[in-house]
Amino acid sequence: MTPNAALLVVDMQNDFMPGGALAVPRGHEIVEPINRLAQRFANVVLTQDWHCPGHASFASSHPGRQVYETIDAFYGPQILWPDHCVMGSHGAALHPDLDIRHAGLILRKGYHKAVDSYSAFLEADRETRTGLDGWLSSRGITEVVVCGLATDFCVGWTACDGRHFGLTVKVIEEASRAIDLDGSMARAHRNMAVAGANFVTISQLIG
Template identity: 55%
Template sequence: MDRLAATDALLIIDVQNDFCPGGALAIADGDAVVPIINRLAKRFDHVLLTQDWHPAGHISFASTHDGRAAYETMDAPYGPQALWPDHCLQGSAGAAFHPALDVTRAELILRKGFRVDIDSYSAFLENDHSTVTGLAGYLQERGLRRLFLCGLAYDFCVRFSAMDGKAAGFETIVIEDACRAVDLPGSVDETNAALASAGIVKIKSAELLAL
């Protein structure tokens, strides 16, 4: 692992209350990433965060669709869409960052999923794979070229952020032990295969902390 440079950034994905134990869409052991991420953030000159930020009646909520249940998949106008429990409602306590997450050095907080009729797993593109969030332009203008990704969830928002970042021309590296997965049937295996196929490297946090 090369030493960290001024053109590197830590991209912290959706470390929010609703994705942690006790939350509306709790990920097992989700809060365990917080102390790791806090240690990592001290090593970077640039720290960026994403925040899921859904309006009521969002297309990704099972409750929006009569007769549908959470964790089913439906056909949305832009393709397959997993349905979830209502989560990360704008302005709610569940949408807030985990209280132990140190966000004091964050240069950017990018909110995503705020359009009612389209979901956004990726920090770069919404789920139609064409509507941009503006993150690529921000990174390019700042001269940031290598991204280290961590957070929640490994098999959805981290995965798609890493893939889209790589496709946009950035070197993307996933810090494996600083992520946790939703772990739907097959989702982790699919993520591992997708990252490997794209040539996206996975590392352990110790490799960075040792630099």
């Protein structure tokens, strides 16, 4: 790939794998394709969802509320999830078979207790930056290729925000998997398309 492109590998963590606390169906299937894909990129960023105990996105932090309910947080609607990716836990660790040793950055997000962060660029208040935009721009990176978990949440929001920061964005859906909660996959696909993200296959990308 061109030196001005980076691969963003989103949230390939144990809790998002089958058997994990917030399992994405067939999430494990994309570990090997992503490993192979990463070999074609000089610039790779891995992200980790990384919540403190009692995080605002956990249903358990809101007495009387159920998992997958939506509440009005101060920054807008927030889906309540099972406790997942608690910082330092086994569930928050990257999948043991993910093998991308040359990744230059591991970016953690969602560690502010009161605010969630699906996006690798901006927290859910839509103001607080993670710093990823600066990391990329300081390296002259103008294009991001996004894959991982889950297509309809963290991959989708990251892709849209990549466009927001002026980057060329390519999404590899075959190297991503979705939760698909109440039509969330169709919504995410539409949002990514409207934002100007391109959908590419692995073979289109690397031939």
